[in-house]
Amino acid sequence: MNPRRSFFVLTTLAFGFAFLYVPILLMIAFSFNAGKLTTVWAGFSTHWYAALLDNEQMLSATALSLRIAAMTATGAVILGTVAGLVLARFGRFKGRTLLSGMTTAPLVMPEVITGLSLLLLFVALANLVGWPARRGVSTITIAHITFAMAYVTVVVQSRLATFEDALEEAAMDLGARPAKVFFVITLPIILPAIVSGWLLAFTLSWDDLVIASFVSGPGSTTLPMLIFSKVRLGVTPEINALATLMVTIVTIGIVVAAVWMQRQERARQRDVQLAQAAN
């Protein structure tokens, strides 16, 4: 690389990362501000964290969001894994184009459209078959599963695409039934993709404001909905504290996951080397 362009690239990298991180770091700094004004430093305090933990409304919204996110992630992983497997391994079949279209479109679909269309579906279903009689946790979860499973499908599909199906074929040749092949051979191979797909679906659900606002009902306010209504009224230091907590948890989670995955990969490579040495 020529030094001048390298300098240009390094400058953009530094600028880009500063752009991504400075607002978050400032938000963290001001969460420890004693004053109520978010931009004037009035001394160090953890007052806003205490206020956050005292806020009943915030805690119950958090519990609701966690519950929905966990159910969404599990549902999306099951459906998304099946869809990814079908698209990567089943070759040509009737309706393949339709399925692949239905799994990629939600990735880019504007959330207002997804939210509106799902709400209209739930209203129509309630008129037609009487379900869902009340909108709330179940309708939010179904809506989240539908858009989160698209992400899981892509993750699982691309993981499967990087693996030859030789192992699966060998197992079939040795007489294993397709279901057994899936659970004993395929599933362990795609396990990292399933884990990251679960986490991704969890985050997408945990984060969603627009779709949840459309399909939720009275009494089911998720955390993003609560944050949005608070933020619209102005900047509150409590939200800074909440953001700091979320950023900290996510950062720890990602670092731990990265280290763990690196270890797994090393263990796998060591096993491969051992197996080759044994031959």
Next chain:
Amino acid sequence: MAAPGYVTLGERMSVALAWLFQGITQSPAYRWLRKRGMRGRALVVAVPSLWLLLFFVVPFLIVLKISFAETAYSVPPYTPLIDWSGEQVLALKLYLSNYAFLLEDPLYFNAYVNSVKVAAISTILCLLIGYPMAYGIARASPAWRNVLLMMIILPFWTSFLLRVYAWIGMLRTDGVINDILLFIGIIDQPLVMLQTDIAVYIGIVYSYLPFMVLPLYANLEKMDLTLLEAAADLGSRPAKAFLRITLPLSLPGIIAGCMLVFIPAVGEFVIPALLGGPDSLMIGRVLWDEFFANRDWPVASAVAIAMLLLLVVPIMIFQYMQGRQMAAHR
């Protein structure tokens, strides 16, 4: 795979699931299904397909249907399209008034044009910042590459809403940026940045930058570097080699990244609602207000359909690129 005596938790779970599955396949209910011609393979295809048909395709048809209905003071607030009331004759009433309304009122047209403009400019800004970043990461040493990539992905995992909110504190007239500029003495009056289009651009570029960098990185990282060496050996200057080799080869990544930013940005709601002013109209916000403030479901549906018409071509390009990328893996 694993050395003898070394069984991972995942493998243990898989074996347990296999046993469970065997139990299911030997159950009477499953045999009953099989006798009626339901093969396992068809069932596996059917489960995700039916889910997506019911919760993704059918809802669009309903939106389409309601966009042709008339607003009514009832629950739900629109008239039925198919009417049985008159003399056993099935009457299909299509109201085009919602679409006519969209065309007549300049508010909607302006919102469309403005959404496309804002999304397009933001996409170009994302590309200008994201391309050198992706390039720098792809050409860094492997150890650095992983760290930098993780730093790109990390903001994506933290709340989108809170990251947009962080910019309110930055952009306000008594915010951090104005404080710094006033302190240095570049300006003597605080700049009005919040509730302007500039704030919306910053918000979109900030939120969607990872979506631009990741596909570009995936593409640039796979590139065959010997091509550049060959170009250098043949006397090409680096800038020329970049323009004639790297840039054309990274075109699929550029298109994928641009679509991932442009399409959702057109319908963006949160960013214009929090950072934009009352006059920075975007179509996602118009739809939201039409639905939540005016409770006019048919007009909101017509807005959604019109937005989809606008996005059909970009979405199809994205699907085509996605399909090609999956095929290229093999």
